[in-house]
Amino acid sequence: MTTRTITLGFIPLTDAAMLIAAREKGFAEDEGLVLDLVRETSWANIRDRVAIGHFAAAHMLAPMALAGSLGLPPLPVAIAAPMALGCGRNGMTVSAALWRELESHGPVGHADPLAALRAASAGRERPLVFAAVHPYSAHAYLLRYWLAAGGLQLGRDIQLEIIPPPFMVDALKSGRIDGFCVGEPWSTVATAQGAGQILTTSGEIWPYGPDKVLGFRQDWAESHPAEVLALIRALYRAALWCEEAGNASELARIMSANAYLGAPAELLLPGLSGAFAARAQTMQGTGFTRGHATFPWPSHAVWFLTQMARWGQVELTAQTIAQVRATYRPELFRAALRDFPGAAPEGDDRVEAGEIGFFDGIAFDPADPAAYLRALPRP
Amino acid sequence: MREPKLRILIFDENQIRASILKEGLAEAGCAEIAIVSELQGLTAQVRALDPDVIFMDLQSPNRDTLEAALEVSRAVARPVAVFVDESDPAMTEAAVDAGVSAYIVDGLKKERVKAILDVTISRFNAFNRLRDELASVKSELADRRTIDRAKLHLMRSRNLTEGQAYALLRRTAMSNNCRIVDVARSILIVADLADGNGKQP
Numbered sequence: 065m066t067t068r069t070i071t072l073g074f075i076p077l078t079d080a081a082m083l084i085a086a087r088e089k090g091f092a093e094d095e096g097l098v099l100d101l102v103r104e105t106s107w108a109n110i111r112d113r114v115a116i117g118h119f120a121a122a123h124m125l126a127p128m129a130l131a132g133s134l135g136l137p138p139l140p141v142a143i144a145a146p147m148a149l150g151c152g153r154n155g156m157t158v159s160a161a162l163w164r165e166l167e168s169h170g171p172v173g174h175a176d177p178l179a180a181l182r183a184a185s186a187g188r189e190r191p192l193v194f195a196a197v198h199p200y201s202a203h204a205y206l207l208r209y210w211l212a213a214g215g216l217q218l219g220r221d222i223q224l225e226i227i228p229p230p231f232m233v234d235a236l237k238s239g240r241i242d243g244f245c246v247g248e249p250w251s252t253v254a255t256a257q258g259a260g261q262i263l264t265t266s267g268e269i270w271p272y273g274p275d276k277v278l279g280f281r282q283d284w285a286e287s288h289p290a291e292v293l294a295l296i297r298a299l300y301r302a303a304l305w306c307e308e309a310g311n312a313s314e315l316a317r318i319m320s321a322n323a324y325l326g327a328p329a330e331l332l333l334p335g336l337s338g339a340f341a342a343r344a345q346t347m348q349g350t351g352f353t354r355g356h357a358t359f360p361w362p363s364h365a366v367w368f369l370t371q372m373a374r375w376g377q378v379e380l381t382a383q384t385i386a387q388v389r390a391t392y393r394p395e396l397f398r399a400a401l402r403d404f405p406g407a408a409p410e411g412d413d414r415v416e417a418g419e420i421g422f423f424d425g426i427a428f429d430p431a432d433p434a435a436y437l438r439a440l441p442r443p
Numbered sequence: 444m445r446e447p448k449l450r451i452l453i454f455d456e457n458q459i460r461a462s463i464l465k466e467g468l469a470e471a472g473c474a475e476i477a478i479v480s481e482l483q484g485l486t487a488q489v490r491a492l493d494p495d496v497i498f499m500d501l502q503s504p505n506r507d508t509l510e511a512a513l514e515v516s517r518a519v520a521r522p523v524a525v526f527v528d529e530s531d532p533a534m535t536e537a538a539v540d541a542g543v544s545a546y547i548v549d550g551l552k553k554e555r556v557k558a559i560l561d562v563t564i565s566r567f568n569a570f571n572r573l574r575d576e577l578a579s580v581k582s583e584l585a586d587r588r589t590i591d592r593a594k595l596h597l598m599r600s601r602n603l604t605e606g607q608a609y610a611l612l613r614r615t616a617m618s619n620n621c622r623i624v625d626v627a628r629s630i631l632i633v634a635d636l637a638d639g640n641g642k643q644p
Contacts, residue, residue: 108506112544116535138510138546199511226511228504 068291071100073110073122076325077229078248078335079150079276080123081315082352086302088318094301095294103323106228107198108138114281115141120288121295123149124279127200127368133282133391134378136200144285145277146396147296148360150303152341152351154203154266154275155251156210158243159236162192163261177263178214185221194218195225195232195244202266202275203245205371210269213424217443236260247275248335249327256331267344269423270416272355274364277392285393296400300358300407307352312337346419355420356409360392363413363430370433374440380433448474449559452494454509456480460570464498467566471559486512496556497546498563501539513546534560541567586624593627596634 074080086092087099102119104110110122111132129143158166162184166172169180185192194211196204208218218224227235232250235241237259244250254260266273278299285292305311315336316329325332334340338350348354365388373380394412401407414420417427428436451473455461461478468476479488482505489497489512499509534557538545541564547556590612597608612630616623 105502105504106506108510108544109501112501113539116539118539138513198507226508228507231504 067096067098068294069098069100070120070291070295071102071118073102073104073113073119075104075107075110075123075229076327077123077153077250078319078325078332079153079351080324081306081319081336082149082299082302082358083123084319084324085306085315086298089302089305091301091305092295092298095298097291097294097298099298101323107201111139111141114143114279115139117281117284120284120291121278121280124277125198125201126274126277126364127202127205127372128198129277129279130365130368130372130388130391131200131377134372134384134387136378142282143391144280144282144292144393144396145360145365145391146280146285146292146393146400147278147299148274148358148364149276149278149299150351150353151272151275151355151357152265152267152344152347153248153335154206154245155248155340156207156243156245156263156265156269157236157251157254157260158263159239159241159260160258161239162242163263166263172263176214178210178216181211181263182214182216182221185216191221191223192242193223193225193240195227195235195241195246197229197246198226199377200372202273202368203247205368205375206266206269206273207245208375209371209422210264212441212443215441215443221443233257233259248340249325249331252331252334252340253327262343265340265343267341267347267351270421271344271346272357272420273416274357274361274368277360285396292396293400296397300353300401300404303352303358306336307350307354309338309350312350353407356414358397359408360394360397361412361414362389362392362394363416363428365389365392366430366433367416367428370428370437370440374437380437385433448472449496449555450475450492450494451477451559452489452492452497453478454480454485454497454499454503454505456503456505457500460500460567463570464563464566467562468559471562473559482508485509489513495548496559499544499546501542501544506544534564537564541571543567589624589631590627593630596630600634 072083074083083101087101092099107125107128110124111128113119114122129145132139132141132143165184166177166180169183172180194207196207198204211218211222216222225241229246229250232244232246233254236244236254251262255262280292306315312333316332319325319332320327320329336350341347341351351357366385369380369384369388372378378384398408413430415427415429416422421427426439451468453461453464453476458480461480465476465478477488477492479485499506538560543563545560593612594605594608597603597611598605612623612626616626
């Protein structure tokens, strides 16, 4: 078998685990691939370096892939996303000071903290500031969604700042921000350093909600079909290995290396072992393959589009729906994993309701996104 | 009719590099050039200047923050990343190699963008060369200090002249097939241990 080298970009977060495990545990090698993993400093660099061909593919924010395909600036480039990279690792974390203030308004923790947050945000001299990692990110939409359910609007009641993941904890400590939504390990790091407390997690808001994807430049994916399928298989086998909670310690140790996350293994462990996800009682497993968390659900692309439309970034039209659906490539996922029973679900769309639905009980039916958008609260 | 001068914003935490670039752009005839080196107040600056072109360090983790500032600033006519222009891949490669990212207001004439991007790339490259030279001078100086300290140690502990000490260092380096500074470093480590700094508590 000939060996092909594929260069992939990643941001130091626990959900880069599949890429790292595929390389370190030999799953890529089994597929005839050598993975060259490049750690990046910003999501903008991830996108640009995929666009200009430095990276064949990257660990990418799902909405960033959609924004590219929708032709949104600053870099309208068509992306193909044939795989999702897990779920349940985003924490809504507030500063120690804000936590104390919230407690004075009532019980927080696992109970619904939104009432306390509403009380705390009212009548302040300086509005509260929350941070997310990118305007086109699951974090930004989840934060907006969650706050809106509590009658709070980002940009009006609470200011939004964009800060890269590794700087979040420092920003929280310095008082520049009062809270953030970011992927693991950063909520665990904030807690360990006494800088903040976790109010809630993505799993508690939407148990198997999407986050990152494997993003290729579309024309690269079209012209390299064998590599795309081989990479999907390598990453899926890595995801199955990562899903085993018994492998979490070894995975944390591998990922703690300087070339990867460069953080102590014990701080990575909660985000890899399922301990972080387990805050959400409806979530099972460690957030890698359970709940078809690697399948690129086109219905998830449509959900992101409804949120982009909700906050005025783009319009919800038949055309934009078709564009975001075309970005996700479930047929590639299915083709690559034909021999893996259970890897792909029966249908390409999923209604998000009941046990896998949102915490506020509003069901998302991808068949009628316009009706869904109308049903969402307008704070 | 003369074309209006381009308004340029340089966002760079490295103020020396930013001023090198500013000087180059001024020579190329760009009138309004603003430098911002801190994130705080960036959005306000973007609004105030309403730039045609924004340059920033490609390796800065603050790129996402800057892009968000562009996104909310409706005063700016939606700047796009320069990489979007695929008609000139050599230029894009050159920009990435130099470590610069650029945002250009959509619709700006291509020749004008190319001219100032050429200046920017060559200034970034000049800066990179300076930085590399400085780094090698610094490490040379540090090596020389290490060798001097090792020489001094040998002179004291073995009662040698400076010439003899240096000859000993050189001979040892040659017979061990390594650099003089490596021998010097080893001597200092061992000396440090002998002084008790490495002892168990």
